Amino acid sequence: MTLGIIGLISAISSLARTRLGQPVTEGLYRISGHPQEVMIAVTLFGTCLLIGSGLSILILAITKIFTHFCMLADEEACIKQYGESYKEYMKRVPRYLIFF
Secondary structure, three states: OHHHHHHHHHHHHHHHHOOOOOOOOOHHHHOOOOHHHHHHHHHHHHHHHHHOOHHHHHHHHHHHHHHHHHHHHHHHHHHHHHOHHHHHHHHHOOOOOOOO
16 A cells, blocks of 8 residues: 555656656656556555455456546547657556556
């Protein structure tokens, strides 16, 4: 859970430091195309484990499936805004983390 919170703060910090009109490619964005979503999932998964609820883990998994489609729409919007540079970024950086 703590790792997720620290990661989320780091991702938001990278977002805040990026110039307006430029895609975010620094910090955790070098290893994940959507680090905020990944870190929120890590935080919530840790919370689910702490409360010991299998139902909450199931609900989290279902929520993350729907979030995946939101991320796809976000990527399409970024391609329209940033063009080829964003497509190249997507080729270099996995959507979720290093192993995906």
